[in-house]
Amino acid sequence: MNYELTFLLKEEAELKNIKDLVESFAKITGEEKWGEKTLAFSIKKNNRAYFYNFNLELSKEKTNELKKKLNFNEKLIRYLLLVK
Numbered sequence: 001m002n003y004e005l006t007f008l009l010k011e012e013a014e015l016k017n018i019k020d021l022v023e024s025f026a027k028i029t030g031e032e033k034w035g036e037k038t039l040a041f042s043i044k045k046n047n048r049a050y051f052y053n054f055n056l057e058l059s060k061e062k063t064n065e066l067k068k069k070l071n072f073n074e075k076l077i078r079y080l081l082l083v084k
Contacts, residue, residue, distance in 0.1 A: 003056040003063070007079035008049035014075040015052065022054060025066045030055035043077050055084070
């Protein structure tokens with residue numbers, strides 16, 4: 001299935017680790033960097049974040065595993081995984 005993963009990072013350097021993690025579960029078909037933006041309200045004491053968007057080919061069975069791994073990363077402020 002095709003999915004869209006949008007996420008916010010504290011540090012831009014963490015992108016490589018997130019990308020490696022996602023590639024271990026799915027094939028990345030598209031990647032966009034939306035840049036650093038000021039947040040409307042602070043999230044986990046962060047006022048700014050780096051925004052990214054990945055298009056993925058991921059099997060439905062592996063979505064829960066991917067979500068569990070993403071939840072353990074402290075540099076990841078928020079993420080949203082949607083079916084495209």
